[in-house]
Amino acid sequence: MINLTEVNIKKKSGSPISPKGFFACGLHIGLYESKKDFGILYSDTPASCAAVYTQSHFQAAPIHVTKKSIEQAKKIQAVVVNSAIANACTGEEGMENALEMRDLTAEALSIKSEQVAVASTGVIGQQLDMEKIRNGCKSIKLSNQDQAGEDFQEAILTTDLVTKTSCYEVEIDGEKVTLAGTAKGSGMIHPNMATMLSFISTDANIESNDLQSVLKEVVDQSFNQITVDGETSTNDMVLVMANGQAKNERLSPSHSQWTHFKETMKLVCQDLAKQIAKDGEGATKLVEVIVEEAFNHEEARILSKKIIGSNLVKTAIFGEDANWGRIVSTIGYSDIQVEPSKCKVYIGDTLVFKDGVGQNDFEQELTDYLKNKEVLIKVQLGLGNGYAQAWGCDLTYDYVKINASYRT
Template sequence: MTTVYPSIKKISGNNIASPIGFKAAGLHCGIKHKKNDLALLVSEVPANAAGVYTTNAVQAAPLKVTKEALAVEQKMQAIIVNSGNANACTGKQGYVDAQTMQHLTANLLNIEPHLVGVASTGVIGEKLPMDRLKYGIPKLEPVAGLKGSIDFSQSILTTDTVSKNTAYKVDIDGKTVTVAGTAKGSGMIHPNMATMLGFISTDAAIESDHLHGALKSVVDRSFNSITVDGDTSTNDMVLVMANGLAENETLTPSHPDWKVFVQTLLHVCEDLGKMIAKDGEGATKLIEVEVNGAKNDEEARKIAKTVVGSPLVKTAAFGCDANWGRILAAVGYSGMTIDPEEVEILIGSTPVVREGEPLAFSEDELTEYLKQPEIKLKVNVNQGDGKGLAWGCDLTYDYVQINASYRT
């Protein structure tokens, strides 16, 4: 379902500092007991920037500070991130603390404060330990290459079990343009743009308004098409910085390589989204739902996300139970245009429902298929040409255990 452009190549040893002019750092400043908890991403020059944020009406102080910073001139040169504390629901003091993080970083880099974005993730409702941040931020030393990127990606994690990184390169105007990303997210994941943070760097030359349009379009098809537990966080954001150092002709929707660039950006966001879904708290498998034949692409994505977000579908996947009825039920309550007598369902490559009626299949074969670490469910609603994908994970005993004791 993804357009293939041969010029887009995945980079091995990918990292957030792969694009020209980016550096990164991460360290332990004491917010968490042992693990790294403070991260910094820096561009050599002010970069055109764009952001997409949580739709939760309760929004953390860092989001507000970052939105206000971007509103000044739609540029960003650095992003400071802490984990272990979300700085959410912390009142006026939380806002002041987020601004202090911004100003400390600006002082470190000798840049204007509005060029610094701020992100936080972790426990909600607790004030930031500013003494530790005031100690840690001046000690950050961003570097190019893999070391700084690894430190950055590890420093933004909370309940994640692995860091999440990806990068691609593509030829535009005879120049090599690189797009890289890193993200965190494991639980409280149901973005409309969880706790989910995504950071993307690119050396492409592109104006901020077009960058925002491209980001919004790919977020809807990637980060907004994943779900772990149906909860939308107070801190979700995806930020992208484009510093133009690849020196391609400025990208616009009329540029002959515009679609190639957007597809490259989609590859990065889709990779990160799938990594988040696969790393869902307590998860044992990634679930991909493909919907075809919907009224339009938007309805297809909504049906797919409803299916992958169904607790009953998720628990059936965990139990390796080929319970197609749960899939059909989720399609039915998605609120989208369907005719039950037209629906087809496949688990893996095995048809289990056609024209709304069950088909004979081997329970043993499907049980074995559902034991795999990645499973695919396909739904054809036969109402139009709409196509959509969504990703999630199974719901396990460990998810309950992790979240029952999150603050302790």
């Protein structure tokens, strides 16, 4: 693991407009009754880009439009986002609306249509009110002031209670390179993408194909390791823009500081992933699962996601009940290699299971520990060097209330 101090990686306060050359805005155009619901993130020079998308068979119209833009242009300058309406399962009209949203944004910014990515989030099956979208595009006023970044972050939210942001600075070739991102996501969150959007900006100098390889790797270690409710949506996207304005030597796998850039990207994505899990609909606790000593990393990832996704584990955490049997049960039905006699389970720092049996005299200690807002479950399988982390939240009464009335 890289020592952040040794490679000069620093965490900062910031937003997606913190890297050089980025601007944003966030507006209320009436898709929601009162909150901001329309946003733009813009680079003043064309930016290398990379993206990963939902694995749903029902990908929303904006996903198809963004894929087309990236394939055509290779570099983009802007992403336009609306919340409230997902523009998913909306047929030919929905596709035409997503294309018009792209074209209107390009016209407003005086750039080519294929240099604009499009994203939407909200209710599935409803058509966009295009008159409101048109008015929004006419009202775009970009800024690189802090408030503009905050406005953009607010505009992408749906049932989220808080905005999510992360920003790091890393020194590469003697230049300060900034990576920053924001995300939305609260419900319908599950590994292999979720009802989440994330937009990451950097002033690093890197080509799109190398940026894509970094993004795919770090997404598997971050966004694909979270779950709130086991649901996956139609609109999920993580998009990265890199405009090269930091003036470092071009990054590639042969660059001596390639791993420094990759580690910084992972830190940004893991920060955002954890913030999504913490803000899960109705959640009261952030839960982290660490699996160590699995047969390999892939089996560690499988098990960590199984545990974090177990409704029985999640409800026990909500009830502040140290029911280690639910964790062991989940390990037992996971499709990985397990030798019960070698397995150890910890809740916090407390060993609750080893040698095939539960340990005693920890009830009061764990009763106090489970009152915390952040809970750690750690499993050691004793079979190899496989390691993974996953993040989620407890499952509460409020989750049912929120989703029972989502459209109203």
